[in-house]
Amino acid sequence: MNIGEVAKRAGLNSRTIRFYESIGLVSQPDRARSGYRDYAEKDVHQLRFVASARALGFSVEEIRQLLALYDDRARSSSDVKRLVLHHVEEIDRKLQELAAMRRTLMHLAERCHGDQRPECPILDELSLVKRQQ
Amino acid sequence: MNIGEVAKRAGLNSRTIRFYESIGLVSQPDRARSGYRDYAEKDVHQLRFVASARALGFSVEEIRQLLALYDDRARSSSDVKRLVLHHVEEIDRKLQELAAMRRTLMHLAERCHGDQRPECPILDELSLVKRQQ
DNA sequence: ATGGACATTCCAGTAACTGGAAGGTCAAGG
DNA sequence: CCTTGACCTTCCAGTTACTGGAATGTCCAT
Incomplete structure (x- = not known):
């Protein structure tokens, strides 16, 4: 799935998604042969998580913490x-x-x-x- | 009156006062022979106006408008x-x-x-x- | 061929400060 | 006189979360 479609599904802007990737908030997706980002369903989930948390007013740093907890099976x-x-x-x-x-x-x-x-x-x-x- | 005292009386930080002056929000005070800013009572009033308006959540631009109205006898x-x-x-x-x-x-x-x-x-x-x- | 989506890097703007650096002068008190 | 804190200027940059623009491409579907 390309970034445009992901942006739509996550309710985010593609530039914002690239921004989040650049600051290490979200993981880097695979790349297609074309060099395009190739998002999996789990990537969409992560971005949707971020979008939801942003909408609730959490700062980027707080979301970073929330994502860490989300990924931590031992939380x-x-x-x-x-x-x-x-x-x-x-x-x-x-x-x-x-x-x-x-x-x-x-x-x-x-x-x-x-x-x-x-x-x-x-x-x-x-x-x-x-x-x- | 020097900037430090004015800052205290207006409830602002001296750097903030210089900032407001630099963006033309407040008028420039006279200068003493030393080069120090020499604030009159009207200057203190103006700065206090700004501080009050900021505390009420008005943006700098909105305050600019309010100050213009304040100065306008024909408002x-x-x-x-x-x-x-x-x-x-x-x-x-x-x-x-x-x-x-x-x-x-x-x-x-x-x-x-x-x-x-x-x-x-x-x-x-x-x-x-x-x-x- | 065309037009839109995608890629990267670089730079900078938004609002309201606020800090630091650098390099001084001034003023009051001991 | 010395000391210390207040004051001066200019310049640069950081804070937060984006977001825009420029430049220069490649990719893909119609």
Whole structure:
């Protein structure tokens, strides 16, 4: 199977696949006589794994770890679970951060008439508010 | 006032301040005889504005626009409000994205025993799941 | 023959910093 | 005066995950 077809099946871009190969994230496929990459089904599985994990927000390094666990018959599922739950914590952190931003912004927006006049509590507030830690 | 003190008051790093100056985001301060940057109170205000806006997740370019509105006596507050609400929309999008990730991850984690055995539905799922659009 | 898919290497851009190196001057305190 | 830390500039490059472009081809199916 050529890279174009693999890209389609994995939901990735062929350049991205070459990128992943170049950084050693995924294994190198066989080569046909033409020099074209010749992907086996297991290669597609690996790439699909990467694509899924990326979509879930795992970094390339985290995915590298996940793939290592996937390949390791002697792994403990606790290691996998730990990685996932750590990632959830990061997401929770980000969710809180964004929610706080949103709250502040909505608060500011509500105090703004949003008309043709120049008076703007948003701008006033931005230049006065001490940055929250 | 020297850059170190300004940095402290604005809640920014002195290198970051020089960076903002280099990209034309903030105005250049006067210079003392020594060649040191000599910041006035209005400069501190501007930098504080930038720091506040960054903390609220606005990009440098968005802040550039906000600063332009701040400096424009003829602005309409509707322009400011539009910028802010657009930013809130982006945040909402990101919040949804993160929440969806979290949901999937928690679902996967719940199905994982997290013990010494190698069986892991998380890994299985990652290699099978078709990436959601 | 043609057009699209594929190959490689090299370079660089994206956003917002931030670090390091190199080579200084300035200012305050001991 | 000496010392130490703050300040100055320029230049280069790293971070993360791609992704684009250029250049220069070969391969394959119609």
